[in-house]
Amino acid sequence: xxxxxxxxxxxxxxxxxxxxxxxxxxxxxxxxxxxxxxxxxxxxxxxxxxxxxxxxxxxxxxxxxxxxxxxxxxxxxxxxxxxxxxxxxxxxxxxxxxxxxxxxxxxxxxxxxxxxxxxxxxxxxxxxxxxxxxxxxxxxxxxxxxxxxxxxxxxxxxxxxxxxxxxxxxxxxxxxxxxxxxxxxxxxxxxxxxxxxxxxxxxxxxxxxxxxxxxxxxxxxxxxxxxxxxxxxxxxxxxxxxxxxxxxxxxxxxxxxxxxxxxxxxxxxxxxxxxxxxxxxxxxxxxxxxxxxxxxxxxxxxxxxxxxxxxxxxxxxxxxxxxxxxxxxxxxxxxxxxxxxxxxxxxxxxxxxxxxxxxxxxxxxxxxxxxxxx
Amino acid sequence: xxxxxxxxxxxxxxxxxxxxxxxxxxxxxxxxxxxxxxxxxxxxxxxxxxxxxxxxxxxxxxxxxxxxxxxxxxxxxxxxxxxxxxxxxxxxxxxxxxxxxxxxxxxxxxxxxxxxxxxxxxxxxxxxxxxxxxxxxxxxxxxxxxxxxxxxxxxxxxxxxxxxxxxxxxxxxxxxxxxxxxxxxxxxxxxxxxxxxxxxxxxxxxxxxxxxxxxxxxxxxxxxxxxxxxxxxxxxxxxxxxxxxxxxxxxxxxxxxxxxxxxxxxxxxxxxxxxxxxxxxxxxxxxxxxxxxxxxxxxxxxxxxxxxxxxxxxxxxxxxxxxxxxxxxxxxxxxxxxxxxxxxxxxxxxxxxxxxxxxxxxxxxxxxxxxxxx
Numbered sequence: 178x179x180x181x182x183x184x185x186x187x188x189x190x191x192x193x194x195x196x197x198x199x200x201x202x203x204x205x206x207x208x209x210x211x212x213x214x215x216x217x218x219x220x221x222x223x224x225x226x227x228x229x230x231x232x233x234x235x236x237x238x239x240x241x242x243x244x245x246x247x248x249x250x251x252x253x254x255x256x257x258x259x260x261x262x263x264x265x266x267x268x269x270x271x272x273x274x275x276x277x278x279x280x281x282x283x284x285x286x287x288x289x290x291x292x293x294x295x296x297x298x299x300x301x302x303x304x305x306x307x308x309x310x311x312x313x314x315x316x317x318x319x320x321x322x323x324x325x326x327x328x329x330x331x332x333x334x335x336x337x338x339x340x341x342x343x344x345x346x347x348x349x350x351x352x353x354x355x356x357x358x359x360x361x362x363x364x365x366x367x368x369x370x371x372x373x374x375x376x377x378x379x380x381x382x383x384x385x386x387x388x389x390x391x392x393x394x395x396x397x398x399x400x401x402x403x404x405x406x407x408x409x410x411x412x413x414x415x416x417x418x419x420x421x422x423x424x425x426x427x428x429x430x431x432x433x434x435x436x437x438x439x440x441x442x443x444x445x446x447x448x449x450x451x452x453x454x455x456x457x458x459x460x461x462x463x464x465x466x467x468x469x470x471x472x473x474x475x476x477x478x479x480x481x482x483x484x485x486x487x488x489x490x491x492x493x494x495x496x497x498x499x500x501x502x503x504x505x506x507x508x509x510x511x512x513x514x515x516x517x518x519x520x521x522x523x524x525x526x527x528x529x530x531x532x533x534x535x536x537x538x539x540x541x542x543x544x545x546x547x548x549x550x551x
Numbered sequence: 552x553x554x555x556x557x558x559x560x561x562x563x564x565x566x567x568x569x570x571x572x573x574x575x576x577x578x579x580x581x582x583x584x585x586x587x588x589x590x591x592x593x594x595x596x597x598x599x600x601x602x603x604x605x606x607x608x609x610x611x612x613x614x615x616x617x618x619x620x621x622x623x624x625x626x627x628x629x630x631x632x633x634x635x636x637x638x639x640x641x642x643x644x645x646x647x648x649x650x651x652x653x654x655x656x657x658x659x660x661x662x663x664x665x666x667x668x669x670x671x672x673x674x675x676x677x678x679x680x681x682x683x684x685x686x687x688x689x690x691x692x693x694x695x696x697x698x699x700x701x702x703x704x705x706x707x708x709x710x711x712x713x714x715x716x717x718x719x720x721x722x723x724x725x726x727x728x729x730x731x732x733x734x735x736x737x738x739x740x741x742x743x744x745x746x747x748x749x750x751x752x753x754x755x756x757x758x759x760x761x762x763x764x765x766x767x768x769x770x771x772x773x774x775x776x777x778x779x780x781x782x783x784x785x786x787x788x789x790x791x792x793x794x795x796x797x798x799x800x801x802x803x804x805x806x807x808x809x810x811x812x813x814x815x816x817x818x819x820x821x822x823x824x825x826x827x828x829x830x831x832x833x834x835x836x837x838x839x840x841x842x843x844x845x846x847x848x849x850x851x852x853x854x855x856x857x858x859x860x861x862x863x864x865x866x867x868x869x870x871x872x873x874x875x876x877x878x879x880x881x882x883x884x885x886x887x888x889x890x891x892x893x894x895x896x897x898x899x900x901x902x903x904x905x906x907x908x909x910x911x912x913x914x915x916x917x918x919x920x921x922x923x924x925x
Contacts, residue, residue, distance in 0.1 A: 209684050215711060216653025218686045227688030229654050231711070232606070238688045238709060240656040248697045279590025280603050282614040284658065284705045310583050312592045314601030314612045317705070323622045324703050329695065331658045333707035335612060337589060337605070 182373060182486040183496075219343075228274060234337045239270040242331030245368040249414055251327045253382055256294055258417035259330055260301025261308065262365045265418035266451070267334035268309045269503060272425045273447040275344035276336030280314040281306065283332040288322045298330070308420045309334075342429075346461045348445045353532035354512030357473045358425075359525035360502030364418040366452040367496040371414055374486035382411030388477040413478050421449075421503050424522035428515070437518060439511035446506035450498040455539050456548035458504065467539045469530040469546075475500035494546045506532055556747060556860040557870075593717075602648060608711045613644040616705030619742040623788055625701045627756055630668055632791035633704055634675025635682065636739045639792035640825070641708035642683045643877065646799045647821040649718035650710030652683055657690040657706040660699045664692060668702065682794045683708075716803075720835045722819045727906040728886030731847045732799075733899035734876030738792040740826040741870040745788055748860035756785030762851040787852050795823075795877050798896035802889070811892060813885035820880035824872040829913050830922040832878065841913045843904040843920075849874035868920045880906055 210216040212230070219228040219235055228235045243262045250259050260283075268278040283302055285295070295318065306313050311334065363371060375382070390408040425447070432441040446461040458467040479500065483493050493499060507515050512528060519526040538549040584590040586604070593602040593609055602609045617624075617636045624633050634657075642652040657676055659669070669692065680687050685708065737745060749756070764782040799821070806815040820835040832841040853874065857867050867873060881889050886902060893900040912923040 209681055210653065210686050215651075216686050216709075218688065227654070227656065227686075229686050229688055231653075232608075234606075236610075236654070236709065238654060238656045238707070240658050240689055240707060241691050242658060242660065242693050242695075244693055245695060245697060247695075277589075279584065279605075280601070280610070280612060282601065282612045282707055284614050284616060284707075286616065286660075286699075286703055286705075307583055312584050312590050312601075312603055314592065314603055315614055317614050317616065319616050319618055319705070321616075321619060321621075321703060323619060324701055325660075325699050327698055329660055329698050329703065331660075331691070331693070331705070333612070333614060333656055333658075335590075335610065335709065 182488050183492045228343060233340055235340055235343055237271050237274055237276040237336045238333060239267040240333040241266040243365050246365050247328060247330060249382060249411060253411050255415055256297035257301050258415050260298055261305040261417035263330050263332045264305035264309050265420045266365050267332055269421050269449040271334055271336035272421055273449050275342055275429060276338040277426050277429060278309050278311045278334050278336040278422060280312045280335040281332055282314055283316040285318045286321050286325045286329040288325055290318060290320055309422045342441050344444055344447055346446045349462045349465055349506055349532060351532055351534040352509050353445050353506045354509050354528055355530040356505040356507060356516050357501040357527055357529035358421060358503040358523060359473055360498045360500055361419040362416040362476050362478060363414060364498055364502055370496055371482060374482050378485045380410055382409060384410050386410050386413050388481050419502050424519055439514055443508040443511045444505060448504040450502050450504060453551055454495045454497055456495055456551045458539050459537060459551045464537050466533045466535045466537060468533055469541045471529050472542055473500040473527060473529060490543055491545050556862050557866045602717060607714055609714055609717055611645050611648055611650040611710045612707060613641040614707040615640040617739050620739050621702060621704060623756060623785060627785050629789055630671035631675050632789050634672055635679040635791035637704050637706045638679035638683050639794045640739050641706055643795050643823040645708055645710035646795055647823050649716055649803060650712040651800050651803060652685045652708050652710040652796060654686045654688040654709040655706055656688055659692045660695050660703040662696045662699055664694055683796045716815050718818055718821055720820045723836045723839055723880055723906060725906055725908040726883050727819050727880045728883050728902055729904040730879040730881060730890050731875040731901055731903035732795060732877040732897060733847055734872045734874055735793040736790040736850050736852060737788060738872055738876055744870055745856065748856050752859045754784055756783060758784050760784050760787050762855050793876050798893055813888055817882040817885045818879060819882065822878040824876050824878065827925055828869045828871055830869055830925045832913050833911060833925045838911050840907045840909045840911060842907055843915045845903050846916055847874040847901060847903060864917055865919050
């Protein structure tokens with residue numbers, strides 16, 4: 178292979194996307210809604226969820242789509258997981274600001290409506306609503322034969338948090354402990370690269386996966402309760418994104434009670450590990466550093482992708498979640514207690530590292546895995 | 552011409568879309584959120600906005616896209632209005648339940664990000680936020696070269712209404728008076744048919760419009776302040792959808808004061824005239840009828856489309872807004888007062904008809920314009 182594969186060569190230029198988004202944001206002035214009135218904007222570092230004022234609460238909106246993972250679902254006509262992916266991408270973002278998701282709307286664009294596909298999508302969204310404990314408050318299906326060649330799915334989630342309980346990153350400090358929550362696989366980011374690797378090695382999604390699939394941290398849909406140990410590559414790569422409402426919303430609730438010795442002020446930052454991988458941590462604070470000294474174990478499909486694509490380790494950690502889908506930065510005095518509390522509700526949760534003041538960068542137990550910009 | 556053109560022949564099958572959406576909804580169970588808790592669903596007739604409980608308020612989400620109007624914007628690289636279209640389609644839906652829009656998020660899917668396009672979209676969204684008086688609380692730009700061939704734009708708006716002030720249609724009764732609010736042109740529905748007519752007659756969007764464009768009820772973007780009287784067909788068909796927050800939100804506010812003799816309980820129903828045209832009225836009530844005896848004047852582009860496409864009059868009123876983008880059904884004792892109040896804030900507002908108990912159908916001054924199902 179002449180060149181190692183990377184995300185840009187797979188057709189996604191993160192820098193160009195960044196420039197496009199910056200152009201869009203630069204065009205926006207301040208809101209016309211005045212501070213203290215419903216809808217007035219609240220500025221937070223990190224930019225995960227857009228918070229607005231609403232009485233004694235803050236409301237948060239998150240909007241995102243499933244992306245090119247949908248192309249695998251389209252090719253296999255397997256829509257059972259993508260509603261969960263769509264929900265997860267949005268509600269997991271809301272959790273990062275301490276918000277509890279309460280409602281969701283979906284947007285589907287298709288070249289031509291197909292009742293069978295929509296029934297399968299609906300079942301997937303219904304399951305997602307139960308997993309995320311939200312109300313499906315609406316949706317839109319648009320027929321756009323001149324714009325989309327196959328199905329696109331996105332959505333918007335609404336959440337709320339009591340004023341004063343938002344997780345803003347302002348309490349982050351050196352010494353804070355990082356708790357990693359296991360992912361269920363590739364989740365919904367990096368699929369342009371997944372597809373490029375598949376094409377490069379001439380593998381079919383109906384091929385049996387050439388690695389042992391069973392692993393910690395899988396979500397419910399495809400792997401639990403199956404006795405056979407053979408899975409196709411399609412099943413592996415369509416395994417839905419983990420929704421972290423259970424146990425993270427429960428943790429928020431527990432923090433508000435006297436039942437646990439820690440409180441919401443001990444949760445200093447939460448990171449949803451999406452496109453950009455571990456570099457997402459840099460969005461939580463302007464100057465602090467992050468060291469992952471004891472990473473969670475990546476699932477075997479990551480190892481296979483790296484070998485099959487000849488992808489550099491650093492690129493893997495900049496593109497994929499590598500087994501860890503969410504990271505909580507918590508006060509060191511309560512880190513073990515919070516980790517233990519979470520572990521009882523989700524297997525595979527572990528302390529993976531700490532916050533430091535050695536500069537605004539992410540470092541890792543693996544040499545070369547280092548990021549100094551998002 | 553062998554057959555008159557209609558919407559289905561332009562590639563949009565409303566019945567098939569309905570079946571697809573019905574499949575999706577049938578797959579959804581009830582929400583896991585219990586009545587009385589934040590996020591619990593509230594059922595309303597009409598289905599315009601999904602209302603959920605939130606303390607003393609109800610929150611509403613609306614999600615929709617711009618649709619195939621985007622293909623004209625793409626062809627002309629004219630993005631200045633589509634942000635307004637996207638906002639309008641959503642916030643106008645929220646108004647129908649009595650909700651005041653407060654925040655918005657956009658979702659853009661592109662084959663490849665382009666900073667210039669995004670800057671123009673951003674400017675359009677910023678103008679839309681000012682017109683709708685909402686905070687832009689986030690957004691997502693997705694690069695999906697395998698799914699979209701050109702730009703798709705959708706969005707989600709969040710609104711709220713005090714519990715008890717929601718407009719549910721339950722107070723609608725025979726004798727209620729219909730007040731029509733003028734549209735700014737074709738708005739964002741029916742563009743598959745617009746494009747088919749254009750193609751049928753071999754017209755270019757850069758051609759000068761073969762009719763007098765100046766007319767009542769145009770929105771600000773393209774027509775106000777222009778001294779010249781020549782407009783291209785592209786300018787006419789890209790004129791942005793009217794946002795009705797001004798004056799409808801102001802009407803809600805006025806109703807809550809002692810300054811006016813009418814109150815929110817005099818507003819019995821509000822209809823956003825979108826795809827389906829006047830048949831949308833049927834969604835507001837299960838059994839009442841609607842007669843439009845004094846319709847607003849359609850803009851000249853509707854007349855041109857009908858003649859150029861050989862489209863039947865009934866089909867025009869089932870596909871387009873025909874000059875009237877929003878209809879308020881109000882108590883007859885206050886109809887003149889409310890109409891006068893609105894007229895002072897938006898020129899062209901007029902009483903256009905009334906509610907009756909002659910069966911669940913829409914009738915019209917023009918013979919043959921009659922709808923008995925949505």
